Amino acid sequence: MAVKEIIEALKQETLEDVGVNQNLAQIVKDIKMIGDTLTIVMELPKDGLEDIIRAKTIDVLSNLPDVGKVDIKFSKSGSTQIPLKQAPQGRQAPQHPPQMQQPMFTRKKIPGVKHIIAVGSGKGGVGKSTVAANLAVALSKLGYRVGLLDADVYGPSVPTLFGLKGERITVDQFQRLIPIEKYNMKILSIGFMLPSEDTPVIWRGPMLMKALTEFLFSTKWGNLDFLITDLPPGTGDVQITLAQNVDLTGALVVTTPQDVALADVKKAVSMFKEVNIPVLGVIENMAYFICPSDKQKYYIFGKGKVAEFANTYGLKILGSIPIDPEVAEKSDRGEPIVISHPDSEVAKAFTSIAKVLSNVVSGK
Ligand SMILES: Nc1ncnc2c1ncn2[C@@H]1O[C@H](COP(=O)(O)OP(=O)(O)O)[C@@H](O)[C@H]1O
Numbered sequence: 160m161a162v163k164e165i166i167e168a169l170k171q172e173t174l175e176d177v178g179v180n181q182n183l184a185q186i187v188k189d190i191k192m193i194g195d196t197l198t199i200v201m202e203l204p205k206d207g208l209e210d211i212i213r214a215k216t217i218d219v220l221s222n223l224p225d226v227g228k229v230d231i232k233f234s235k236s237g238s239t240q241i242p243l244k245q246a247p248q249g250r251q252a253p254q255h256p257p258q259m260q261q262p263m264f265t266r267k268k269i270p271g272v273k274h275i276i277a278v279g280s281g282k283g284g285v286g287k288s289t290v291a292a293n294l295a296v297a298l299s300k301l302g303y304r305v306g307l308l309d310a311d312v313y314g315p316s317v318p319t320l321f322g323l324k325g326e327r328i329t330v331d332q333f334q335r336l337i338p339i340e341k342y343n344m345k346i347l348s349i350g351f352m353l354p355s356e357d358t359p360v361i362w363r364g365p366m367l368m369k370a371l372t373e374f375l376f377s378t379k380w381g382n383l384d385f386l387i388t389d390l391p392p393g394t395g396d397v398q399i400t401l402a403q404n405v406d407l408t409g410a411l412v413v414t415t416p417q418d419v420a421l422a423d424v425k426k427a428v429s430m431f432k433e434v435n436i437p438v439l440g441v442i443e444n445m446a447y448f449i450c451p452s453d454k455q456k457y458y459i460f461g462k463g464k465v466a467e468f469a470n471t472y473g474l475k476i477l478g479s480i481p482i483d484p485e486v487a488e489k490s491d492r493g494e495p496i497v498i499s500h501p502d503s504e505v506a507k508a509f510t511s512i513a514k515v516l517s518n519v520v521s522g523k
Pocket residue numbers: 280282283284285286287288289290316444445480481482483484485486487488490505
């Protein structure tokens with residue numbers, strides 16, 4: 160593949176969506192084959208755009224024939240030095256002391272992905288992963304192209320929910336992560352990267368941030384209508400990292416009608432508001448139990464509390480999901496209930512929520 164053709168292809172991809180009035184070819188400072196690796200030096204038009212520019216460039220290159228390994232380097236805007244050569248040895252005074260640099264974040268879209276939806280909750284155990292997984296399946300069954308990202312670094316449950324325990328991630332020639340395909344969806348979990356199930360993931364700050372950003376921007380998602388992201392419970396690093404780096408369509412919050420769950424979900428809603436992520440709605444899980452013998456609904460954890468909470472915060476309830484022992488049993492066997500029992504009340508609730516969600520995001 161000739162460099163000229165590569166430049167031609169890069170010209171077709173603009174950076175307007177991240178606020179830069181240039182195309183990829185215009186920021187190329189140097190491009191050459193070194194060994195079997197295509198090395199491209201690009202001028203970074205704005206801080207914080209490395210991931211998205213890398214993702215866009217690899218996207219363009221992956222559509223060209225015979226492109227081998229690719230190494231993308233960045234030089235700062237305005238610098239004349241092309242860092243292809245070895246950096247000079249020895250100590251150098253930093254141009255700006257680190258504490259003087261203002262952190263700048265740019266929320267970026269993933270190329271090809273229309274809607275990134277985060278599923279959060281205040282408390283663990285309210286069914287957040289169950290909701291994320293079944294909602295993703297329900298959207299896929301409605302004909303949408305769907306990806307599911309398990310960003311619960313502290314307790315990934317997507318491998319169990321989809322019968323994918325022991326699966327390992329592979330990468331393509333561009334070092335992009337290849338998601339696992341199941342039920343017509345692209346699935347990626349931090350669980351696919353751990354050496355064993357019992358490995359504790361005690362990641363904090365920068366490492367977590369790097370892993371997550373890599374997950375999102377270095378994965379071969381292809382074209383998706385929805386990328387559903389299962390967050391860890393609470394209001395920690397993962398939520399903040401996503402809020403700073405990713406252009407989310409919005410968040411869904413999952414709660415049960417229990418007072419303890421409601422108290423915590425209020426904190427989650429406040430956090431999303433603080434970081435300017437729109438809360439698209441509330442999903443009430445374990446709302447009631449339908450007794451098999453008399454078919455009556457029993458509101459075990461109380462009735463109306465989630466509606467009251469949603470009202471107070473000006474939020475929409477996207478749907479209520481009943482308690483069904485089949486959910487837990489089938490989940491443990493790796494079959495989401497929307498697949499195993501499509502006619503159950505629970506599955507119907509998920510399908511209805513999927514439809515409501517697609518209406519809520521249309522036009523966004
Ligand atoms: N609607 C439901 N009916 C019955 N069991 C449920 C329901 N939703 C979730 N569960 C079960 O509750 C437990 C916690 O759910 P999970 O999705 O792992 O919660 P979280 O991700 O919030 O920690 C699991 O065993 C799950 O199968």
